[in-house]
Amino acid sequence: MRRVLLAPLFAVSLTGCSLLVQTTPCTxxxxDSQVSAVWRPADFGxxxxxxxxxxxxxTCEERTSGSPDDPFASLPVRLPDDIGASTVPVRLTVTxxxxxxxxxxxxxxxxxxxxHPNGTSCPPTTWTATxxxxxxxGLTSPEGMKLQG
Structure with missing residues (x-):
């Protein structure tokens, strides 16, 4: 009789443990790892x-400034995925x-x-600067940048 009662209790205890270990699914x-520049097109005419x-x-990328009616524009330069926590030289030229x-x-x-765009325990891991x-x-912090004119 004891064996019959222990089996259901063991099954319930395993189910309970698996409910406690639930993880959030990754999105x-x-x-991509990248360095980006952002700007207000209206600032450039x-x-x-x-x-x-x-x-x-x-590695260089370029584009025109865009329409002054747009609140902001951006230009990314892609980096190798395995670049890690490094420091890289950045040059900006506006003509x-x-x-x-x-x-x-x-x-x-x-x-x-x-x-970690999908959470700390989910891939990918990217390395960025803006x-x-x-x-x-010239190149300044984007902190506090107003996206409206």
Missing amino acids: EADA GRDAVRIRLCVDD SVKSGDTVVEDSTRAKLHEQ FRAHPDK
């Missing part, structure tokens, strides 16, 4: 008035589309920060 958001070039090490003159030129070093491309100050 499937994809993300008319539609596509300047060309923004952002370089990290020897006038009309004249070709350099409007802003700046450089700094970016300390990459670990990000700067504001400012028309007078």
Whole structure:
């Protein structure tokens, strides 16, 4: 008789333990390691008035400034997935589309920060840094950047 009672109790105790160990499922958001520049297109004049070039090490990306009606624009430079917590050189060059003159030129070093877009126990792990491309100050912190005109 005791064997019959112990079997159901053992099954219930295992079920109870598995309920306590439930984990939150991972979302499937994809993300890349990158250094980005963000800006307000209105800060750089008319539609596509300047060309923004952002370089990290020897990898560069560029685009025009965008429409002044847009609240903000961005330009990412993708990094290797395994870059880790490193510091990388960053260069910003902003040139006038009309004249070709350099409007802003700046450089700094970016300390990459670990990000977990799907939660700390879920992949991927990315390494990122973000700067504001400012028309007078060059590469600055995006903290406090107003996204409206």
